[in-house]
Amino acid sequence: MEFVRELSDELRDLLSSNSSEDARLVQKGLLLYRQGMVQQLQVEKNGITAVVQDVMPAKVLLDPDFLGLSECSCPSDELCRHQMAVFFAAYAQVGSVSDWVTEWREPARETKSVVAWGIQKAKDLVKANGLLKPDYKRWVDSFEKSFEALLGEKKHKNPFVVTELFGIYRRQLQASAPVEQEWRLLYELVSVVVSFRMLAQLSERMGHAEDAVRRSYGHLFEAMVDEADELVEKIGMQTLPFDFDEFVVGLRDDTFELLTVVNGLEQARIALYRLLWNGLFRKTLWREAELEKVRDRTKSVQDDENPLPLVAAEIHLCVLLGEDEKAFAKVDLVRDEVIVPFMLYWIEYLSALKAWKRAGRWIDEFLQKLKEYLESNESYGGFHGRSGFVRTMLRAITPYVAENGRADVYERALLSSLPYSYAEYEYMLFERSMYDRWGELQAFLGMEFQDLPKDRVKVIEKERPEVLLGMLHQAVQREIDQKNRGSYRMAVRHLKKLRTLYKKLKRVDDWEYFLEGLLERTKRLRAFHEECTRGKLIAEKVE
Incomplete structure (x- = not known):
């Protein structure tokens, strides 16, 4: 039962007795446990499960290895009173719940x-x-x-x-x-x-x-x-x-x-x-003297020292003194996943000075390193973290782009940071009526047709309907490949949309040729053909 004790230590670190919110959570869980509301408890290393009889019964799964993967059927998305009640019920098998609560409250x-x-x-x-x-x-x-x-x-x-x-x-x-x-x-x-x-x-x-x-x-x-x-x-x-x-x-x-x-x-x-x-x-003399001081100290860095602050200080002083080439030489000695976040500051600093030529050079160096940074394990955690970093990056380069009319630089930044820049890139392409590129972006990222913004689809269907053809063809094939009745029905919906677009483009012959080939390739999928009949796709072909 060592895994229960490890879970206990994790919860003790996660919850602060100085937090009124955490204190209420522990108190509510403790009350449910002491009232005997935890039933059907099963304590196993791969998961602790139980049902908590609250206002509505709640099914709980505690993951001892990854607490964040624990589940509860109640509406809460975070650690809840039901999970705490189940923890107390499990902990009671290895120790005193009262002692655990007393020790947890001690810091307060x-x-x-x-x-x-x-x-x-x-x-x-x-x-x-x-x-x-x-x-x-x-x-x-x-x-x-x-x-x-x-x-x-x-x-x-x-x-x-x-x-x-x-x-x-x-x-x-x-x-x-x-x-x-x-x-x-x-x-x-x-x-x-x-x-x-x-x-x-x-x-x-x-x-x-x-x-x-x-x-x-x-x-x-x-x-x-x-x-x-x-x-x-x-x-x-x-x-x-x-x-x-x-x-x-x-x-x-x-x-x-x-x-x-x-x-x-x-x-x-x-x-x-x-x-x-x-x-x-x-004062320039101060900055020059500080730069020499930093360089001298860097030479004596010990193996157990973290040299990054000294390196960043040297780069910063070079920027302040206008010695960008020396700064770039130092930047190249640091791994991209470490130095890239710091480069945004120097871009913003130079933009504030309206030193556009220098800012442009820093942006160029930054974008060369951006993709590798986003793909590294040391970049901002998770998809949302990286997306947030990309938004920060776009804000940093926007003054340069706007002042110098460099939309190409902005688009390059968006391309380098896909898929994390999807929302911004999709918006830019649509607003500029670059519908072909918009469609290519959706296909590149494997976006499902039914998940695309409905208002966007309506506009493109009116302005450039051919953009949607390839996406719908791919959507049809993906649904058929799943080989179940629900996916067949969705495939028929996409086929109806395809038929409408082909007619709008006055390419009925292409539509009939495509449908005939599709039905031939899927002739063994009886359920799919039944859905096509219900959708009047086959009947229309016969007529």
């Missing part, structure tokens, strides 16, 4: 206790620090000490506690911020960079798995990147005091640490580094 109790402790600790820190006057080193020292006091000293094993404590920590920093607006913005930006670094280090120190970080406090890193982006924009809109130089230099040096601070969180680290060098560190 821990969170409440830790939050109360954190709030009191934060009050003490505010009293000790007071309002922090402009002093870069003092700021950073205060941020680091506050972070360690609130998150570092407690040896938390529960990743869900991190979000609560981090929120208390950030509110404590805001309470100590300078009053002057210009200094306050810079203070907040420095706090974001230091807090990002400290949280990343804490995550690695605590040994939290990547999946656990993503589900519990991964959003904090994304939020800090967004916050930094807004702060850099606000700072760039105001006249900076001369005294800012020292602070910007200090922040510039600390920003470099983002590239090597940990091995994970590559996307967020690169994004934060990139936007700071875009909007705040604009």
Whole structure:
């Protein structure tokens, strides 16, 4: 029964006791189990099945190997109370359900206790620090000490506690911020960079798995990147005091640490580094010096280090300095499935500058790598994930296409990303009345005729009916090949549509020749011929 225990561990990781929605789900499942509503339970390694007597009986199948493949006959598409009830009934054969629930609820109790402790600790820190006057080193020292006091000293094993404590920590920093607006913005930006670094280090120190970080406090890193982006924009809109130089230099040096601070969180680290060098560190001499610093550090990368942030930083600095050829040389050294998502940022950056010639070159390089990226296992997960990436890509190249009248580039992007670009490509072809190409697209992707948009079919039937002939011929043959009464009826429906189109095109002889040959080839399929008779196809031929 080890597989039941493994299922127990998976559910424990999947459900958070700090989530009110998850807590209700567990409570409802527990109630059904304790009321004896789980019947006909069968616990086997290849599947746990039962019937749950709820308002309407629900048939449940739990897949111990792939929980996502579990099924329930109730309307819910996700993990439901019936599946939880069946799990509890199965778990009762290997352990105490009450103990399981108590252990699962423990993190929520821990969170409440830790939050109360954190709030009191934060009050003490505010009293000790007071309002922090402009002093870069003092700021950073205060941020680091506050972070360690609130998150570092407690040896938390529960990743869900991190979000609560981090929120208390950030509110404590805001309470100590300078009053002057210009200094306050810079203070907040420095706090974001230091807090990002400290949280990343804490995550690695605590040994939290990547999946656990993503589900519990991964959003904090994304939020800090967004916050930094807004702060850099606000700072760039105001006249900076001369005294800012020292602070910007200090922040510039600390920003470099983002590239090597940990091995994970590559996307967020690169994004934060990139936007700071875009909007705040604009001096050419600084960028040239940083490029040399990055290259020197890359030479000393250890085997257990992740070099991607350093590589991305080098490419980005080359782009900022207008050295695209050097950037492309570096891009070619990275596997397509890794570097392609980052290339969209540089396309958008150059488009914003209206550097159209450079943007066009980057788009060309991107499209050469796109197909291999979409076919790789490391690209965005699943069909919907890849389709979403394609939509993002199309938005990124649209300014260049529109400004330069390069519809050919847009179509090339659509072709390179099929089938994930089907919706966009189909729309473009139809709107431009490119009906032949529209039909070729449907045939290429093996679209079923009956699934095509009815409004599209009506327009094409009126404007270019011959486009539909090939698709209908293929549809007829596919239905006949299935060799069952239902498919024969569908084949007859398609044949009637074919007859109408042939008559409209004044090609009745072609229709009769085709039908005669079809009936000859299928003369042993008596059921098909019966359906043809019912549909008056054969009768019409006899007349």
